[in-house]
Amino acid sequence: MADVKSALPVYIVDDHDKVLPFIHRAIGSKRLPFSGTTIVHFDAHPDLLIEAHLKATDTFNKNHLYSSVSIATWLVPLLYAGHIKTVIWVKPPWAHQIPDGKCEFWVGECKETGYIKLTCTENYFLSESLYVSEEQLINKKFVTLFTVTVEPQEWPTSPTLNSDSEDSDCSFNSSSTNQEDQKSTTRSCPLFFTEQKTPKNIPQQLDLNSSENQTTIKINKSSSPINFTPELFAELGPTNDLILDIDLDFFSTKNPFLEVYTDRQYQLLKKLYEFTKPKDSSHEALKECVQSRSKQLQKLEQMFHILDKNPKAPIDQSIQRWDILEALVEDLQISADDVDYILVHDAGCTCDDTELPHHISTDAQIDILMQHTGTILSCLPQPTIITIARSSEDEYCPPVQVDAIQQSLLQMLTDHYPDIKMEKSYE
Numbered sequence: 001m002a003d004v005k006s007a008l009p010v011y012i013v014d015d016h017d018k019v020l021p022f023i024h025r026a027i028g029s030k031r032l033p034f035s036g037t038t039i040v041h042f043d044a045h046p047d048l049l050i051e052a053h054l055k056a057t058d059t060f061n062k063n064h065l066y067s068s069v070s071i072a073t074w075l076v077p078l079l080y081a082g083h084i085k086t087v088i089w090v091k092p093p094w095a096h097q098i099p100d101g102k103c104e105f106w107v108g109e110c111k112e113t114g115y116i117k118l119t120c121t122e123n124y125f126l127s128e129s130l131y132v133s134e135e136q137l138i139n140k141k142f143v144t145l146f147t148v149t150v151e152p153q154e155w156p157t158s159p160t161l162n163s164d165s166e167d168s169d170c171s172f173n174s175s176s177t178n179q180e181d182q183k184s185t186t187r188s189c190p191l192f193f194t195e196q197k198t199p200k201n202i203p204q205q206l207d208l209n210s211s212e213n214q215t216t217i218k219i220n221k222s223s224s225p226i227n228f229t230p231e232l233f234a235e236l237g238p239t240n241d242l243i244l245d246i247d248l249d250f251f252s253t254k255n256p257f258l259e260v261y262t263d264r265q266y267q268l269l270k271k272l273y274e275f276t277k278p279k280d281s282s283h284e285a286l287k288e289c290v291q292s293r294s295k296q297l298q299k300l301e302q303m304f305h306i307l308d309k310n311p312k313a314p315i316d317q318s319i320q321r322w323d324i325l326e327a328l329v330e331d332l333q334i335s336a337d338d339v340d341y342i343l344v345h346d347a348g349c350t351c352d353d354t355e356l357p358h359h360i361s362t363d364a365q366i367d368i369l370m371q372h373t374g375t376i377l378s379c380l381p382q383p384t385i386i387t388i389a390r391s392s393e394d395e396y397c398p399p400v401q402v403d404a405i406q407q408s409l410l411q412m413l414t415d416h417y418p419d420i421k422m423e424k425s426y427e
Helices: 016-028 056-060 062-068 076-080 230-236 263-272 283-309 322-335 341-348 363-377 399-416
Strands: 008-013 037-042 084-091 101-110 116-118 137-149 242-247 385-389 420-425
Touching (some): 016 062, 016 076, 016 385, 056 076, 076 101, 076 116, 283 322
Parallel strands (some): 037 084, 037 242
Antiparallel strands (some): 101 116, 101 137
Protein backbone atom coordinates (compact mmCIF):
# COMPACT_ATOMS: atom_id res chain seq x y z
CA MET A 1 0.00 0.00 0.00
CA ALA A 2 1.30 3.44 -0.90
CA ASP A 3 2.58 5.69 1.85
CA VAL A 4 -0.20 8.23 2.36
CA LYS A 5 2.28 11.01 3.08
CA SER A 6 4.20 10.40 -0.14
CA ALA A 7 1.13 9.77 -2.30
CA LEU A 8 0.07 12.51 -4.70
CA PRO A 9 -3.24 13.93 -3.42
CA VAL A 10 -6.10 14.33 -5.89
CA TYR A 11 -9.06 16.36 -4.64
CA ILE A 12 -12.34 16.11 -6.56
CA VAL A 13 -15.13 18.64 -6.02
CA ASP A 14 -18.15 19.70 -8.02
CA ASP A 15 -18.19 23.51 -7.86
CA HIS A 16 -14.73 24.74 -8.78
CA ASP A 17 -14.40 27.21 -5.91
CA LYS A 18 -14.55 24.29 -3.49
CA VAL A 19 -10.92 23.44 -4.36
CA LEU A 20 -9.82 26.57 -2.48
CA PRO A 21 -9.88 25.00 1.03
CA PHE A 22 -7.79 22.06 -0.21
CA ILE A 23 -5.17 24.42 -1.63
CA HIS A 24 -5.10 26.37 1.64
CA ARG A 25 -4.79 23.11 3.56
CA ALA A 26 -1.82 22.08 1.42
CA ILE A 27 -0.18 25.43 2.14
CA GLY A 28 -0.89 25.12 5.86
CA SER A 29 0.62 21.63 6.00
CA LYS A 30 3.64 22.89 4.02
CA ARG A 31 3.02 20.47 1.19
CA LEU A 32 2.82 23.63 -0.92
CA PRO A 33 5.02 26.66 -0.20
CA PHE A 34 3.41 29.82 1.11
CA SER A 35 4.26 31.78 -2.02
CA GLY A 36 5.39 31.52 -5.63
CA THR A 37 3.47 28.43 -6.76
CA THR A 38 2.51 27.81 -10.40
CA ILE A 39 -0.94 26.52 -11.31
CA VAL A 40 -1.71 24.78 -14.60
CA HIS A 41 -5.41 25.42 -15.05
CA PHE A 42 -7.25 23.23 -17.61
CA ASP A 43 -10.63 24.90 -18.03
CA ALA A 44 -13.06 26.33 -20.56
CA HIS A 45 -13.16 29.47 -18.38
CA PRO A 46 -10.31 31.58 -16.95
CA ASP A 47 -11.89 31.84 -13.45
CA LEU A 48 -9.95 35.10 -12.99
CA LEU A 49 -12.73 37.50 -12.08
CA ILE A 50 -12.97 39.24 -8.70
CA GLU A 51 -15.92 39.41 -6.31
CA ALA A 52 -17.27 42.95 -6.53
CA HIS A 53 -17.70 43.43 -2.79
CA LEU A 54 -14.79 41.39 -1.43
CA LYS A 55 -12.37 43.57 0.50
CA ALA A 56 -8.70 42.75 0.07
CA THR A 57 -8.38 42.17 3.81
CA ASP A 58 -11.11 39.52 3.63
CA THR A 59 -8.74 37.37 1.60
CA PHE A 60 -7.14 36.29 4.87
CA ASN A 61 -10.45 35.53 6.60
CA LYS A 62 -10.95 32.05 5.22
CA ASN A 63 -14.52 31.48 6.38
CA HIS A 64 -15.64 34.79 4.88
CA LEU A 65 -13.60 34.12 1.75
CA TYR A 66 -15.09 30.67 1.18
CA SER A 67 -18.63 32.02 1.50
CA SER A 68 -17.90 34.94 -0.83
CA VAL A 69 -16.07 33.50 -3.83
CA SER A 70 -17.69 31.68 -6.72
CA ILE A 71 -16.66 29.39 -9.55
CA ALA A 72 -15.46 32.44 -11.51
CA THR A 73 -13.63 34.25 -8.69
CA TRP A 74 -11.75 31.68 -6.59
CA LEU A 75 -8.32 32.11 -8.20
CA VAL A 76 -7.54 35.80 -7.77
CA PRO A 77 -7.50 35.71 -3.93
CA LEU A 78 -4.66 33.19 -4.22
CA LEU A 79 -2.83 35.65 -6.49
CA TYR A 80 -3.38 38.58 -4.14
CA ALA A 81 -2.16 36.55 -1.16
CA GLY A 82 0.98 35.68 -3.13
CA HIS A 83 0.36 31.94 -2.89
CA ILE A 84 0.23 31.63 -6.69
CA LYS A 85 2.55 33.67 -8.87
CA THR A 86 2.02 32.10 -12.29
CA VAL A 87 -1.17 30.89 -13.95
CA ILE A 88 -1.03 28.76 -17.09
CA TRP A 89 -4.56 28.68 -18.44
CA VAL A 90 -4.89 25.76 -20.86
CA LYS A 91 -8.14 26.12 -22.78
CA PRO A 92 -10.07 24.13 -25.38
CA PRO A 93 -10.43 25.34 -28.99
CA TRP A 94 -13.83 26.92 -28.39
CA ALA A 95 -12.86 29.22 -25.48
CA HIS A 96 -11.94 32.79 -26.47
CA GLN A 97 -12.26 34.94 -23.34
CA ILE A 98 -8.57 35.89 -23.26
CA PRO A 99 -6.28 35.73 -26.32
CA ASP A 100 -3.33 33.36 -26.28
CA GLY A 101 -0.04 34.70 -25.03
CA LYS A 102 1.94 35.84 -22.02
CA CYS A 103 0.54 38.65 -19.91
CA GLU A 104 2.19 40.24 -16.87
CA PHE A 105 0.33 42.49 -14.45
CA TRP A 106 -0.13 43.52 -10.83
CA VAL A 107 -2.85 42.39 -8.43
CA GLY A 108 -3.34 44.46 -5.30
CA GLU A 109 -5.58 46.44 -2.99
CA CYS A 110 -7.14 49.58 -4.44
CA LYS A 111 -6.17 52.55 -2.26
CA GLU A 112 -9.51 54.24 -2.86
CA THR A 113 -11.94 51.35 -2.29
CA GLY A 114 -10.05 48.64 -0.42
CA TYR A 115 -11.17 46.09 -3.02
CA ILE A 116 -8.88 43.79 -5.00
CA LYS A 117 -8.08 45.23 -8.42
CA LEU A 118 -5.50 44.58 -11.13
CA THR A 119 -3.62 46.31 -13.93
CA CYS A 120 -4.31 43.95 -16.83
CA THR A 121 -6.01 45.70 -19.75
CA GLU A 122 -7.54 42.69 -21.46
CA ASN A 123 -11.24 43.16 -22.22
CA TYR A 124 -12.00 40.20 -19.96
CA PHE A 125 -10.98 42.38 -17.00
CA LEU A 126 -12.07 45.77 -18.34
CA SER A 127 -15.61 44.55 -18.93
CA GLU A 128 -15.87 43.68 -15.23
CA SER A 129 -14.44 47.07 -14.15
CA LEU A 130 -11.44 45.38 -12.50
CA TYR A 131 -8.70 47.57 -13.97
CA VAL A 132 -6.86 50.31 -12.10
CA SER A 133 -3.43 51.82 -12.68
CA GLU A 134 -0.45 50.45 -10.78
CA GLU A 135 -0.20 53.70 -8.78
CA GLN A 136 -3.63 53.01 -7.31
CA LEU A 137 -2.56 49.69 -5.78
CA ILE A 138 -0.98 48.82 -2.46
CA ASN A 139 0.14 45.41 -1.18
CA LYS A 140 0.51 44.44 -4.81
CA LYS A 141 1.77 41.14 -6.22
CA PHE A 142 3.30 40.59 -9.66
CA VAL A 143 1.51 37.92 -11.67
CA THR A 144 2.28 36.13 -14.93
CA LEU A 145 -0.53 34.64 -16.98
CA PHE A 146 0.10 32.29 -19.89
CA THR A 147 -2.94 31.52 -22.04
CA VAL A 148 -2.57 28.59 -24.42
CA THR A 149 -5.13 26.83 -26.59
CA VAL A 150 -5.07 23.10 -27.17
CA GLU A 151 -5.53 22.75 -30.92
CA PRO A 152 -5.01 19.12 -31.95
CA GLN A 153 -4.07 18.63 -35.58
CA GLU A 154 -6.98 16.26 -36.08
CA TRP A 155 -9.51 18.66 -34.54
CA PRO A 156 -12.34 19.29 -37.03
CA THR A 157 -12.48 23.07 -36.52
CA SER A 158 -10.02 25.80 -35.58
CA PRO A 159 -10.51 28.43 -32.88
CA THR A 160 -11.33 32.01 -33.77
CA LEU A 161 -8.98 34.50 -32.21
CA ASN A 162 -10.21 37.69 -30.63
CA SER A 163 -9.41 40.17 -33.37
CA ASP A 164 -9.82 43.11 -30.99
CA SER A 165 -6.89 42.24 -28.75
CA GLU A 166 -4.29 44.43 -30.43
CA ASP A 167 -4.96 47.39 -28.14
CA SER A 168 -4.02 45.46 -25.03
CA ASP A 169 -1.17 46.70 -22.87
CA CYS A 170 -0.25 43.14 -21.97
CA SER A 171 3.17 42.14 -23.20
CA PHE A 172 3.23 38.97 -25.28
CA ASN A 173 6.70 37.49 -25.34
CA SER A 174 7.46 34.45 -27.43
CA SER A 175 9.84 31.88 -26.08
CA SER A 176 13.30 31.56 -27.54
CA THR A 177 13.50 29.67 -30.80
CA ASN A 178 17.19 29.91 -31.58
CA GLN A 179 19.14 26.92 -32.81
CA GLU A 180 20.69 26.13 -29.45
CA ASP A 181 17.24 25.89 -27.90
CA GLN A 182 16.05 23.66 -30.71
CA LYS A 183 18.98 21.32 -30.08
CA SER A 184 18.08 20.95 -26.43
CA THR A 185 18.03 17.37 -25.24
CA THR A 186 15.11 18.07 -22.93
CA ARG A 187 12.05 16.00 -23.71
CA SER A 188 9.49 17.88 -25.78
CA CYS A 189 5.87 17.31 -26.67
CA PRO A 190 4.52 16.97 -30.21
CA LEU A 191 1.55 19.13 -29.27
CA PHE A 192 1.94 22.81 -30.05
CA PHE A 193 0.27 25.88 -28.68
CA THR A 194 0.13 29.49 -29.71
CA GLU A 195 1.98 32.24 -27.94
CA GLN A 196 1.15 35.62 -29.47
CA LYS A 197 3.40 38.61 -29.80
CA THR A 198 1.23 40.92 -31.82
CA PRO A 199 2.28 44.53 -32.49
CA LYS A 200 -0.45 47.10 -32.04
CA ASN A 201 -2.48 48.16 -35.05
CA ILE A 202 -1.35 45.23 -37.20
CA PRO A 203 -4.31 43.18 -38.43
CA GLN A 204 -4.30 39.58 -37.28
CA GLN A 205 -4.41 36.94 -39.99
CA LEU A 206 -4.62 33.23 -39.35
CA ASP A 207 -2.24 30.91 -41.12
CA LEU A 208 -3.49 27.41 -40.35
CA ASN A 209 -2.32 25.70 -43.50
CA SER A 210 1.43 25.73 -43.05
CA SER A 211 2.80 22.21 -42.77
CA GLU A 212 5.51 23.63 -40.57
CA ASN A 213 3.00 24.81 -37.99
CA GLN A 214 0.46 22.00 -38.17
CA THR A 215 -1.51 22.55 -34.96
CA THR A 216 -0.11 26.01 -34.35
CA ILE A 217 -1.84 29.31 -35.07
CA LYS A 218 0.46 31.97 -36.48
CA ILE A 219 -0.37 35.67 -36.27
CA ASN A 220 1.26 37.06 -39.41
CA LYS A 221 4.98 36.44 -38.73
CA SER A 222 5.06 37.98 -35.29
CA SER A 223 4.34 34.90 -33.20
CA SER A 224 6.46 31.85 -32.62
CA PRO A 225 5.22 28.35 -31.84
CA ILE A 226 6.28 26.99 -28.48
CA ASN A 227 6.35 23.48 -27.14
CA PHE A 228 4.71 22.84 -23.80
CA THR A 229 8.01 21.64 -22.39
CA PRO A 230 10.26 22.18 -19.39
CA GLU A 231 11.68 25.15 -21.33
CA LEU A 232 8.46 26.98 -20.53
CA PHE A 233 9.06 26.40 -16.85
CA ALA A 234 12.66 27.52 -17.22
CA GLU A 235 11.30 30.87 -18.38
CA LEU A 236 9.15 31.00 -15.26
CA GLY A 237 12.18 30.58 -13.03
CA PRO A 238 12.90 27.88 -10.44
CA THR A 239 9.72 26.03 -9.50
CA ASN A 240 9.47 22.79 -7.63
CA ASP A 241 5.81 23.11 -6.78
CA LEU A 242 2.93 22.86 -9.18
CA ILE A 243 -0.83 22.69 -8.80
CA LEU A 244 -2.51 20.74 -11.58
CA ASP A 245 -6.09 21.97 -11.75
CA ILE A 246 -8.58 20.43 -14.17
CA ASP A 247 -12.19 21.39 -14.75
CA LEU A 248 -14.08 18.69 -16.60
CA ASP A 249 -15.76 21.37 -18.71
CA PHE A 250 -12.41 21.63 -20.49
CA PHE A 251 -13.48 18.51 -22.39
CA SER A 252 -17.12 19.45 -23.01
CA THR A 253 -18.78 22.76 -22.17
CA LYS A 254 -22.34 23.98 -21.74
CA ASN A 255 -23.60 27.51 -21.45
CA PRO A 256 -26.49 26.74 -19.08
CA PHE A 257 -28.17 30.08 -19.73
CA LEU A 258 -28.97 28.97 -23.28
CA GLU A 259 -31.51 26.56 -21.79
CA VAL A 260 -32.92 29.12 -19.35
CA TYR A 261 -33.79 31.82 -21.89
CA THR A 262 -35.21 31.83 -25.38
CA ASP A 263 -32.96 32.82 -28.24
CA ARG A 264 -34.64 36.23 -28.47
CA GLN A 265 -34.23 36.83 -24.73
CA TYR A 266 -30.58 35.85 -24.83
CA GLN A 267 -29.92 38.11 -27.81
CA LEU A 268 -31.57 41.00 -25.96
CA LEU A 269 -29.40 40.24 -22.92
CA LYS A 270 -26.28 40.37 -25.07
CA LYS A 271 -27.28 43.74 -26.53
CA LEU A 272 -28.21 45.13 -23.12
CA TYR A 273 -24.92 44.16 -21.48
CA GLU A 274 -22.71 44.77 -24.49
CA PHE A 275 -19.28 46.06 -23.51
CA THR A 276 -18.01 49.27 -25.11
CA LYS A 277 -14.26 49.01 -25.54
CA PRO A 278 -11.89 51.87 -24.64
CA LYS A 279 -11.05 54.38 -27.37
CA ASP A 280 -7.34 53.68 -27.02
CA SER A 281 -4.83 52.20 -24.57
CA SER A 282 -4.13 55.41 -22.65
CA HIS A 283 -4.79 55.39 -18.93
CA GLU A 284 -7.40 58.13 -19.36
CA ALA A 285 -9.33 56.06 -21.91
CA LEU A 286 -9.07 52.92 -19.78
CA LYS A 287 -10.25 54.79 -16.69
CA GLU A 288 -13.19 56.28 -18.59
CA CYS A 289 -14.08 52.85 -19.98
CA VAL A 290 -14.03 51.19 -16.55
CA GLN A 291 -16.03 53.96 -14.90
CA SER A 292 -18.66 53.87 -17.64
CA ARG A 293 -18.92 50.09 -17.47
CA SER A 294 -19.15 50.13 -13.68
CA LYS A 295 -21.99 52.66 -13.81
CA GLN A 296 -23.76 50.61 -16.49
CA LEU A 297 -23.61 47.39 -14.46
CA GLN A 298 -24.57 49.09 -11.19
CA LYS A 299 -27.68 50.68 -12.69
CA LEU A 300 -28.73 47.39 -14.28
CA GLU A 301 -28.19 45.52 -11.02
CA GLN A 302 -30.25 48.09 -9.12
CA MET A 303 -33.06 47.91 -11.67
CA PHE A 304 -33.22 44.12 -11.55
CA HIS A 305 -33.31 44.17 -7.75
CA ILE A 306 -36.26 46.57 -7.98
CA LEU A 307 -38.00 44.28 -10.48
CA ASP A 308 -37.34 41.29 -8.25
CA LYS A 309 -39.38 42.99 -5.51
CA ASN A 310 -41.91 44.61 -7.84
CA PRO A 311 -42.19 43.13 -11.35
CA LYS A 312 -44.51 45.98 -12.37
CA ALA A 313 -41.99 48.70 -11.54
CA PRO A 314 -41.36 51.15 -14.42
CA ILE A 315 -38.05 50.91 -16.23
CA ASP A 316 -35.55 53.64 -15.35
CA GLN A 317 -35.04 55.46 -18.64
CA SER A 318 -31.68 56.83 -17.52
CA ILE A 319 -30.29 53.33 -17.95
CA GLN A 320 -28.15 52.85 -21.03
CA ARG A 321 -30.20 50.99 -23.69
CA TRP A 322 -33.30 51.17 -21.49
CA ASP A 323 -35.52 50.33 -24.46
CA ILE A 324 -33.77 46.98 -24.84
CA LEU A 325 -34.23 46.36 -21.12
CA GLU A 326 -37.93 47.15 -21.42
CA ALA A 327 -38.31 44.73 -24.35
CA LEU A 328 -36.44 42.03 -22.43
CA VAL A 329 -38.60 42.41 -19.32
CA GLU A 330 -41.79 42.28 -21.40
CA ASP A 331 -40.62 39.10 -23.13
CA LEU A 332 -39.58 37.47 -19.83
CA GLN A 333 -42.93 38.24 -18.21
CA ILE A 334 -44.82 36.79 -21.16
CA SER A 335 -42.85 33.53 -21.11
CA ALA A 336 -42.83 32.93 -17.34
CA ASP A 337 -45.07 33.74 -14.38
CA ASP A 338 -42.22 34.02 -11.90
CA VAL A 339 -39.04 35.57 -13.29
CA ASP A 340 -35.79 35.34 -11.31
CA TYR A 341 -34.46 38.82 -12.08
CA ILE A 342 -31.30 38.32 -10.04
CA LEU A 343 -30.45 35.37 -12.29
CA VAL A 344 -31.20 37.53 -15.32
CA HIS A 345 -28.57 40.02 -14.16
CA ASP A 346 -26.08 37.23 -13.45
CA ALA A 347 -26.63 35.90 -16.96
CA GLY A 348 -26.23 39.36 -18.44
CA CYS A 349 -22.91 39.86 -16.70
CA THR A 350 -21.53 36.94 -18.70
CA CYS A 351 -22.25 38.86 -21.92
CA ASP A 352 -19.49 41.34 -22.69
CA ASP A 353 -17.38 41.15 -25.82
CA THR A 354 -17.40 37.34 -25.67
CA GLU A 355 -20.23 35.20 -24.35
CA LEU A 356 -19.83 32.05 -22.30
CA PRO A 357 -18.30 29.20 -24.31
CA HIS A 358 -20.69 26.49 -25.44
CA HIS A 359 -19.51 23.31 -27.11
CA ILE A 360 -20.97 19.92 -26.23
CA SER A 361 -18.25 17.60 -27.46
CA THR A 362 -18.73 14.28 -29.15
CA ASP A 363 -17.20 11.19 -27.57
CA ALA A 364 -14.50 11.28 -30.24
CA GLN A 365 -13.64 14.90 -29.46
CA ILE A 366 -13.46 14.15 -25.74
CA ASP A 367 -11.10 11.26 -26.47
CA ILE A 368 -8.87 13.51 -28.59
CA LEU A 369 -8.64 16.16 -25.86
CA MET A 370 -8.00 13.48 -23.25
CA GLN A 371 -5.12 12.07 -25.30
CA HIS A 372 -3.56 15.49 -25.70
CA THR A 373 -4.04 16.25 -22.02
CA GLY A 374 -2.00 13.13 -21.32
CA THR A 375 0.64 14.35 -23.75
CA ILE A 376 0.86 17.64 -21.87
CA LEU A 377 1.11 15.90 -18.51
CA SER A 378 4.05 13.87 -19.77
CA CYS A 379 5.91 17.16 -20.26
CA LEU A 380 5.03 18.70 -16.91
CA PRO A 381 6.94 18.32 -13.68
CA GLN A 382 4.98 16.08 -11.32
CA PRO A 383 2.42 18.26 -9.55
CA THR A 384 2.41 18.67 -5.79
CA ILE A 385 -1.37 18.40 -5.65
CA ILE A 386 -4.12 17.83 -8.22
CA THR A 387 -7.54 19.48 -8.01
CA ILE A 388 -10.49 18.45 -10.18
CA ALA A 389 -13.85 20.21 -10.59
CA ARG A 390 -16.77 18.29 -12.07
CA SER A 391 -18.93 21.39 -12.78
CA SER A 392 -22.00 19.20 -13.22
CA GLU A 393 -24.40 20.73 -10.69
CA ASP A 394 -24.21 24.10 -12.42
CA GLU A 395 -24.17 22.21 -15.75
CA TYR A 396 -21.10 23.90 -17.22
CA CYS A 397 -20.01 20.34 -17.93
CA PRO A 398 -22.95 18.40 -19.39
CA PRO A 399 -24.28 16.17 -16.57
CA VAL A 400 -24.86 13.26 -18.95
CA GLN A 401 -21.15 13.25 -19.83
CA VAL A 402 -19.45 14.18 -16.58
CA ASP A 403 -19.09 10.71 -15.05
CA ALA A 404 -17.57 9.22 -18.20
CA ILE A 405 -15.17 12.17 -18.53
CA GLN A 406 -14.16 11.84 -14.89
CA GLN A 407 -13.58 8.10 -15.19
CA SER A 408 -11.42 8.58 -18.27
CA LEU A 409 -9.45 11.40 -16.64
CA LEU A 410 -8.81 9.46 -13.43
CA GLN A 411 -7.59 6.48 -15.44
CA MET A 412 -5.23 8.74 -17.35
CA LEU A 413 -3.95 10.34 -14.12
CA THR A 414 -3.38 6.90 -12.61
CA ASP A 415 -1.37 5.91 -15.67
CA HIS A 416 0.84 9.00 -15.26
CA TYR A 417 1.03 9.05 -11.47
CA PRO A 418 0.58 5.51 -10.08
CA ASP A 419 1.04 6.64 -6.47
CA ILE A 420 -2.01 8.85 -5.95
CA LYS A 421 -4.58 9.23 -3.20
CA MET A 422 -8.03 10.45 -4.25
CA GLU A 423 -10.41 12.38 -2.01
CA LYS A 424 -13.92 12.95 -3.36
CA SER A 425 -15.75 15.91 -1.86
CA TYR A 426 -19.10 15.93 -3.63
CA GLU A 427 -22.39 14.08 -3.54
